[in-house]
Amino acid sequence: MIGRGRGATPRRCAPPLPVLDNPATRCANSATGFSCGPRGSGGGHPNRSGRSDSSSPRRTRTKSGTHQHRQTTGSRFAGTPPFPGGNTMTTSQITSVSAALYDARRIVPGDPEWPDQLDQLEPPVTQLWVTGTANLHDVLTTSITICGARASTSYGNHVTTQIAHDLAEEGWTVAIGGSFGIDAAATRGALSARNAPTVIVAPCGLNIIHPTAHANLYAGVLAAGGLIVSEYDPDARPVKAAHQRRSQLLGVLTGGVVMVEAAQRTGSKATVHAAEAIGAPVFAVPGPVTSSVSHYPHELIRDGRAALITSAADIMEEYGN
Numbered sequence: 245m246i247g248r249g250r251g252a253t254p255r256r257c258a259p260p261l262p263v264l265d266n267p268a269t270r271c272a273n274s275a276t277g278f279s280c281g282p283r284g285s286g287g288g289h290p291n292r293s294g295r296s297d298s299s300s301p302r303r304t305r306t307k308s309g310t311h312q313h314r315q316t317t318g319s320r321f322a323g324t325p326p327f328p329g330g331n332t333m334t335t336s337q338i339t340s341v342s343a344a345l346y347d348a349r350r351i352v353p354g355d356p357e358w359p360d361q362l363d364q365l366e367p368p369v370t371q372l373w374v375t376g377t378a379n380l381h382d383v384l385t386t387s388i389t390i391c392g393a394r395a396s397t398s399y400g401n402h403v404t405t406q407i408a409h410d411l412a413e414e415g416w417t418v419a420i421g422g423s424f425g426i427d428a429a430a431t432r433g434a435l436s437a438r439n440a441p442t443v444i445v446a447p448c449g450l451n452i453i454h455p456t457a458h459a460n461l462y463a464g465v466l467a468a469g470g471l472i473v474s475e476y477d478p479d480a481r482p483v484k485a486a487h488q489r490r491s492q493l494l495g496v497l498t499g500g501v502v503m504v505e506a507a508q509r510t511g512s513k514a515t516v517h518a519a520e521a522i523g524a525p526v527f528a529v530p531g532p533v534t535s536s537v538s539h540y541p542h543e544l545i546r547d548g549r550a551a552l553i554t555s556a557a558d559i560m561e562e563y564g565n
Contacts, residue, residue: 348375348450376471387417387498391512392426393505400505401429408433410556412440419443442470447490448482492518500525506540526550
């Protein structure tokens with residue numbers, strides 16, 4: 245029987261997503277911060293070698309037998325917490341970000357805050373739910389999307405964090421999908437600059453924090469004057485089709501797309517295809533030829549579909565900054 249007898253392995257179940265029902269109970273399941281990550285990863289996203297990526301939290305066992313969480317991003321900005329309290333959040337902090345997400349506003353085409361570039365996406369976007377104090381239309385005036393693999397490498401995390409930090413330092417808004425890997429590294433890099441708002445596009449309703457392990461990143465974005473955006477009604481769940489649609493929206497929401505790491509089969513292709521469809525610039529960071537997550541960026545560069553870049557300066561040069 246599973247879970248009984250010597251040597252048996254107990255069944256492990258993934259934790260439920262926190263649904264923000266009221267101020268007292270919203271996000272209760274994420275009270276342990278990063279410990280609410282995907283099953284078997286201790287909060288990180290497992291890659292093919294079975295280890296969690298370096299931009300996601302890892303759980304280590306101390307001599308006393310207790311578990312501690314540590315965060316390694318492969319970047320010199322790793323020590324900059326995106327929100328007071330570091331990698332974990334107190335109950336009051338969780339309640340704060342939950343209340344902010346719960347207090348979202350709905351915008352539609354024609355509203356002053358509506359990003360006009362969304363009208364080019366097919367099928368068209370008919371609404372956006374937005375939370376945060378900034379004006380979405382205004383913060384996207386000078387903006388870029390950064391995307392890539394969830395099972396990223398330390399090299400990819402380092403380059404991503406550096407690029408996002410340097411762009412934000414120059415006043416660029418960085419848009420990401422809020423997932424693990426490259427998304428997380430880009431978020432932390434942009435927040436470490438504290439000079440421009442960051443935008444997370446969620447694949448679910450704003451009454452749900454997904455992934456739960458990134459509740460503190462959501463909080464950091466809002467605390468720094470950024471925005472959380474979703475195309476879906478507040479209680480919508482993060483189904484597979486919603487992730488695909490989120491990727492497409494990221495491709496047209498900003499002034500261009502930066503691809504850092506991605507394998508041959510990647511959801512980030514939808515982001516690149518959407519950007520190409522409207523003529524938005526695409527940039528790719530080269531990686532080690534021995535790495536499987538270098539495949540798609542190298543393909544884009546080889547086929548002339550993306551400009552090769554190695555720093556934020558290369559991107560800004562393309563735009564004439």
